[in-house]
Amino acid sequence: AQSVTQLDSQVPVFEEAPVELRCNYSSSVSVYLFWYVQYPNQGLQLLLKYLSGSTLVKGINGFEAEFNKSQTSFHLRKPSVHISDTAEYFCAVSEIPTDKLIFGTGTRLQVFP
């Protein structure tokens, strides 16, 4: 069975500062990896995904993530955050070839002016 651990429940950061949201996963089989963002009172929007190939994945809104197989991590980064990035961020895995997602508990990113 797979599991996902998001190491930080909340990350406060000032506008224009860099940020990293950490995600570790556990699985005995190959997986796909995802980051989703959830704005208040909304559903989930896909930020980026890793299926195969290059371990550095670029997504929407200037976010990127790096897949590290040896450390079973998939950390999300952004070099300069905006107030509008304030939201809940979820890391998720799915066992290949299914599309059943296992989510972490989320990280609340709070960007201050």
Next chain:
Amino acid sequence: DAGVTQSPTHLIKTRGQQVTLRCSPKSGHDTVSWYQQALGQGPQFIFQYYEEEERQRGNFPDRFSGHQFPNYSSELNVNALLLGDSALYLCASSLVIANTGELFFGEGSRLTVL
């Protein structure tokens, strides 16, 4: 191109009642999955429907049931509601042949059980 639509957006029920939530998938998608998101938690997989059959199921009791119609839309039914069933219920759609694991989510139905 309409995305995933869910109804109702909010509803309030009392313990013991039954509820039905509805979902229309993104145009062109044939698979519908349902997730429960309790307050402050990540979404939990309930089940998935493809070709009108339950394809996968998470660790939820039989009080949770579903259906998929020929037009790919879906319903989630919950019987004998408990206070702990209060949550945001998310529907997600995908295309099975894409095999990318990528899901498109609706904005959810927020259920409050009193």
